[in-house]
Amino acid sequence: MSHASVSESSAPAPRADSERPVDRSSRSAGSLLQALTMPLVLAAFATYLLVGMLMMEVPDSVDFPGPRFFPAIITGVIYVLVVVEVINIFRHWSSGSLGTTDDAAPATFSWRSLVWVIGGFLAFALLLEFLGWILGAALLFWCVARGFGSKRPLFSLIVGLTVSSIAYIAFDMALGLSLPSGLLGGGF
Amino acid sequence: METLSLLMEGFAGALTWQNLFWVVLGCFLGTAVGVMPGLGSSMAVALLLPVTFALEPTAAFIMFSGVYFGGLFGDSTMGILMNTPGQASAIASTFEGHKMALNGRAPQALATAAIGAFVGGFIASGVVVFLAPFLAEFSTQFGPAEFFALALFAFMATSSVVTDSAVKGLLSLAFGLGIAVVGIDGVTGIPRFTMDSPFLFDGISLVTVTVAVLALGEVIYFATIARFQREGQMIRSKGRPWLSKKELREAAPAWARGTAIGLPFGVIPAGGSEIPTFLAYGAERKLDRRRHDPQFGKGAIRGLAAPEAAGNSTTGMAMGALLALGLPISATAAIMLAAFRQYGLQPGPLLFERAPDLVWALLASFFIAMIVLLIINLPFAMVWAKLLLIPRHYLYAGITVFCGLGIYATSGSTFDLLLLLGVGIVGFLMRMHDYPLAPLIIGMVLGPLAETSLRDALISANGDASVLVQGPIVLTLYGLLAVVLLLTLRSKITSRTRRDT
The missing domain is CATH 1.10.287 (Helix Hairpins)
Structure with a gap:
């Protein structure tokens, strides 16, 4: 993945260089x-x-x-x-x-996004075994979406829960990987 | 003819309904990830690496080859339509390809790319089938000194040839080598750099590092920086998605030349298909200059056909080199090598004897993958472009969840998730400061090989270092390395004037 360095030096990415103050x-x-x-x-x-x-x-x-x-x-x-x-x-x-x-x-550098993404992942890593996959992954999804500037928190939560549930069904139940069931464990 | 019958057995193994399903699924997933702007084929492979461990080896590798080649097809689709190559190897194609699209010839550009990739990949797969057994046999003559020379070749080539700044490339490489020495020393059994933590005795998992730098680091980078940068508009592709006879006549020699340029680079550990794609582009451009009405700069079909064919023929050959020599020439091939090891398989000469079913089914699946990809890419490129309608924040949130899923499912420990985050942050910093990531992966994969062969060679010679530069194979390799480095220096000086504007 060295494309970052190469693409920007050899191919002119369409970017607003002129809008940037020169002596920044x-x-x-x-x-x-x-x-x-x-x-x-x-x-x-x-x-x-x-x-x-x-x-x-x-x-x-x-x-x-x-x-x-x-x-x-x-x-x-x-x-x-x-x-x-x-x-x-x-x-x-x-x-x-x-x-x-x-x-x-x-x-531009967004510290807010940095905190949401890294903090979200940290919370996910530490809470995963307690919360279980479905809730933990939904939390991670929600935090990252938030970090990317998602404006509709409730809708994101629904999408996140859907994604995590589908992943649980596909990978835990169908493919046999082991994901923690956590809090919801009794119900499944 | 023995090879042919083995290949036929391979086809028999690959053409079961189950395996066919995996190769098609792999092709779809690879194309889907490749189509996403900024996401390349190596990210596709990294993301899917942990998940495939749920499958049996043959199915997993067949799916992998689909993902790998599919990513390459998808990369060039977006390179042409949006001028956002997902991977360094797709850059050369975007120069003329995107101009063709701008001139209203987007469907023809997509068709030229798809057919070129197909031709290059298909011919390379054919060459691999006949060459791989010879390569495997040849490599049985390799001793520690030869393997050390090969590893050194790969290190120097990936860290200084492909990158802009040799210092950053070498630092990235040294970081990868450093991560690889953590864990119990394979020669003496002494734990190294583990802080007496049992989590580190087995070393730091390559899978974790790969997913961290190629996927999670990329997500952080995109969240904090890249999403604020303006993106090119996507060009809608309308009209006939096939080529006229005239266009075919125009493109055919370029496909052939591109393939020929790409093939040898598949066995040279010089960082994958980036160099051959640029060489193929440059060669076509030189030929174009001699014509009556030079097409370059106006959307020349040859300037797209040649690099596409070269890229895929290198990739195809690289898979052969990986299987026969156990030598990964690019980051993606390095991830494949890691996958083999996870299954307890060591690519190289012995693989052909120990697991012939797997090898031949995998080789056969290359051909199948090429055909499947041509079918799903040639007429439906615009359908793939619909994937761009997925909102960015959900796409990247999904990728992050997938990173966590893969790592937790393979390791089952919170420690690995935290390690993933830590390395991901370093990967993000590297990405932000333009450090290339491929040398890190190559260093981590080949580091142990380099260390053991260096120490074996020195121990068996009682510490006499001259043993490292003896023998014809070793001397040839070092000579070749010197030539490659000199050529790089030359092309770096000339590359600034290479593009048409």
């Missing part, structure tokens, strides 16, 4: 922080690997390329590349071109 504060601290999220995540991951390697107990009898060998290469590569990427980002940032290249930083 691309030198603000916020845009710098946003650009640095991925390097930070990756550096954290590499640190997790590093700590794991230091804590690992390897008996002396293990031959040379032991269990730490390959992870050590990966960790090193991630650290080096993160540094390169961070230098890149700072260079773009100081020249003011950060985020102005095509689509690195999106024009």
Whole structure:
């Protein structure tokens, strides 16, 4: 799925570039922080690997390329590349071109949608075994639809319950996957 | 002739009512997901991966091949009508294809694409049938050093050839490799990076990561960012959905050339059908320049026919390479490999001996899938476009529910759902900052193979690293890799001037 990067650079997506303010504060601290999220995540991951390697107990009898060998290469590569990427980002940032290249930083970002979708999924994951599939999945459906700006909450709830019930019938009853019945368990 | 009789047995296995049902269902589902703007064939395969575990292996893989090829057909339909290719491999087709549609030749463009995809896929399937057993036999000569070279080839090619930024591609790859080392070490049995949590002893499930980055991350991305971006208008396709004799004569050589360009890329681990589609497009464009009245830029039928045929012939060959060598050349093939492993099957030379029924029925189902897809796509492309009437918020809500369903049904644990969310968020961040996702999947699938073969090779040579660059096969692979990297560099420099406007 590398189409994101490729499609937008080689095929001109019909987008309203002209409507976007040109000097959209691309030198603000916020845009710098946003650009640095991925390097930070990756550096954290590499640190997790590093700590794991230091804590690992390897008996002396293990031959040379032991269990730490390959992870050590990966960790090193991630650290080096993160540094390169961070230098890149700072260079773009100081020249003011950060985020102005095509689509690195999106024009609109909806925090509200982010909270609805992620929060909805979190609730679904934690409550699934208690609520059961039909109610849990309907809740997830409703939250995501809400995150996508659905205006009719009651109608969404009905659609969500229908979808989750059909999925329950098709996959649990017909195909034999096991989905929790939860609260409604007594009734089925 | 032994091959033919085996293939006939395969057809006998695939043509039972039950299996026919699964291949047709797969074709329908794949086309449906592919038609959705922005949703590609790899997302279709990722979403359906967990669900197919409820089926027996043969039925599951037959359905998979339908989904896979169906997604490719659907991708190009929307690329032509709306200029929104669902997958990188459909981009080259949209240049001339969308122009044809703009000029009122949408039905002919759709027909050209469908027939091209059919021709490419059908010929490739034929080649695979005869080549796969040889490939499988050839690969029995492979030792650890050869497998390491192959994996390295796939890593470099997918992370730096197909992507815009080599740094981001390599980071994505390293992240995938890093996720793959979590769990008990296969060589020594020592638990690694598990924080002593039993949930992590078996490692992080590839299925979870795939669904997380390809489906859930995409949903979050669409909810927060992509839905605010303006979309192209869909062009309605009216008129005769077939080609005139003149158009057929025009397109036929392009289909043939496209297929020929696509075939070799199916066995080169260079990230799937993106490169061959662009090569085929470029070749047609060069030929077009020599004609009296160049058609490119005005909706040239050849500029659509060639990449479509190339894309599907690569995909078809890629399935052969996956079955015979156990080597996935694209993210979608990597997901298929994961599916094989879930059933306890290891694609590669031994698969042809251990599970011939499955292999030959699967190969036979490629042909069936191609025919089914031609039938459901050629006359009914506009019917598929009706799927766009589903409101966006319900479509994506449904996809999210499906992600949860698949992961919970295969793992049965809340932990995996939380992991799905966590990785999904990282996938969303990667998508937002233009990190390619395919290298992550390839890294996760081939990481263990690369690690074990590297360590096996080194241990058996007492730590002497020169063992990694000995032998004709290994040297050929590294030579080929060098050539591919050089060619990429060249094409990256020239690609900016390649398009007609």
